[in-house]
Amino acid sequence: MGAEQEMIDRLRSGDESALRQLMERYGNEVLRTAVLLLRDRHLAEDVSQDVFIDVYRKINQLKADRSLRAWLIAMTVNRCRERMRRASWKRLLFRERLEEEAGAAIGPGSEGWAVSATIQSIIMALPLRYREVIVLHYYQDMAIADIAETLDEPEGTIKSKLQRGRKLLKTSLVEGGWRDEALFEGQSNS
Amino acid sequence: MRRYLKDNQIRKALNDEMDDVRLSEAQMERVLKHAKHMPWWEIELRIPWSAAAAALLLIAAIPIAVWLHLDQVEGEPSILAQQETKQDSLIAMGGGLYLESELLEGWSDSDD
Numbered sequence: 375m376g377a378e379q380e381m382i383d384r385l386r387s388g389d390e391s392a393l394r395q396l397m398e399r400y401g402n403e404v405l406r407t408a409v410l411l412l413r414d415r416h417l418a419e420d421v422s423q424d425v426f427i428d429v430y431r432k433i434n435q436l437k438a439d440r441s442l443r444a445w446l447i448a449m450t451v452n453r454c455r456e457r458m459r460r461a462s463w464k465r466l467l468f469r470e471r472l473e474e475e476a477g478a479a480i481g482p483g484s485e486g487w488a489v490s491a492t493i494q495s496i497i498m499a500l501p502l503r504y505r506e507v508i509v510l511h512y513y514q515d516m517a518i519a520d521i522a523e524t525l526d527e528p529e530g531t532i533k534s535k536l537q538r539g540r541k542l543l544k545t546s547l548v549e550g551g552w553r554d555e556a557l558f559e560g561q562s563n564s
Numbered sequence: 565m566r567r568y569l570k571d572n573q574i575r576k577a578l579n580d581e582m583d584d585v586r587l588s589e590a591q592m593e594r595v596l597k598h599a600k601h602m603p604w605w606e607i608e609l610r611i612p613w614s615a616a617a618a619a620l621l622l623i624a625a626i627p628i629a630v631w632l633h634l635d636q637v638e639g640e641p642s643i644l645a646q647q648e649t650k651q652d653s654l655i656a657m658g659g660g661l662y663l664e665s666e667l668l669e670g671w672s673d674s675d676d
Contacts, residue, residue, distance in 0.1 A: 390596055390599055390600060393595065393596060393599055394592060394596060397587060397592045397595060398592075401586075401587030401591075401592065402585065402586050402587055404587070405585055405586065405587045406582045406585045409582070409585050410582075415585070419587075419591055422587055422591065423591055423594055423595050423598075426595045427595055427598050427599060427602075430595075430599045430602075431602070431606060431607065431608050432608055434608060434610045435608075492581050493574060493577050493578045493581055494578065494581050494582060497578070512571070512574055512575050512578055513575075513578055513579070513582070515575065543574075544569050547569055547574070548569070552569055553569065
């Protein structure tokens with residue numbers, strides 16, 4: 375029996391030490407994914423805790439052919455989507471205040487962007503539909519088929535989202551001081 | 565150091581940046597505490613197929629049994645007929661309404 379299957383069985387029997395072990399193994403990954411998707415550390419911490427509580431409660435729903443990690447990440451993405459939906463309602467209610475805050479933020483093309491741009495800040499600035507695939511591809515190192523399964527979307531959709539997202543990401547990275555290797559080599563040769 | 569737009573470099577840089585984001589011991593404790601004192605309505609139970617099927621059959625059987633019982637009661641005319649014969653009737657007489665039983669009080673067949 376594999377270590378993962380053993381952990382699943384222990385979780386099914388209500389073993390709390392298995393839950394701790396699960397958090398030690400995947401806790402950081404879940405939290406970091408949530409931070410990148412939500413752009414808010416505190417919300418991401420709440421989401422991470424909710425995800426592990428959900429796993430403990432719903433472990434019987436885990437299908438035999440699905441890996442525990444993939445299930446955890448899918449739950450994290452879904453929880454983040456739920457939070458984002460709630461946040462958009464709030465945005466609708468407190469529009470003015472948020473618009474003021476957005477005006478003061480550093481975004482792509484702004485003066486402070488090139489200095490302060492980190493990969494996470496660039497990813498966080500992407501629209502959610504691209505941010506999800508970019509996080510799963512670059513941070514979770516997932517293949518297109520796995521992303522499609524996690525987000526429950528067709529592979530073709532994921533492919534085009536990833537293509538568009540990568541383009542946006544790379545444009546922002548260039549603005550943040552990154553270089554296109556081919557371009558740079560071309561310049562140094564000339 | 566020059567940074568290039570290669571996937572593995574982007575991935576590595578992202579991992580390095582996210583390194584300080586960690587699930588703390590306090591957060592893990594909070595999760596464990598919640599798991600330990602989970603309210604009963606949050607607990608999911610695994611119901612075996614056989615038990616679920618038996619429960620469904622039972623739920624379906626109750627209305628059928630009630631319907632069959634009612635059908636049986638309706639099919640016994642003697643009870644209803646008896647009730648009908650025992651019912652008192654109203655009689656209009658001299659501008660007033662009287663119960664038949666009141667009028668016949670004291671006028672039994674034996675008095676004739």
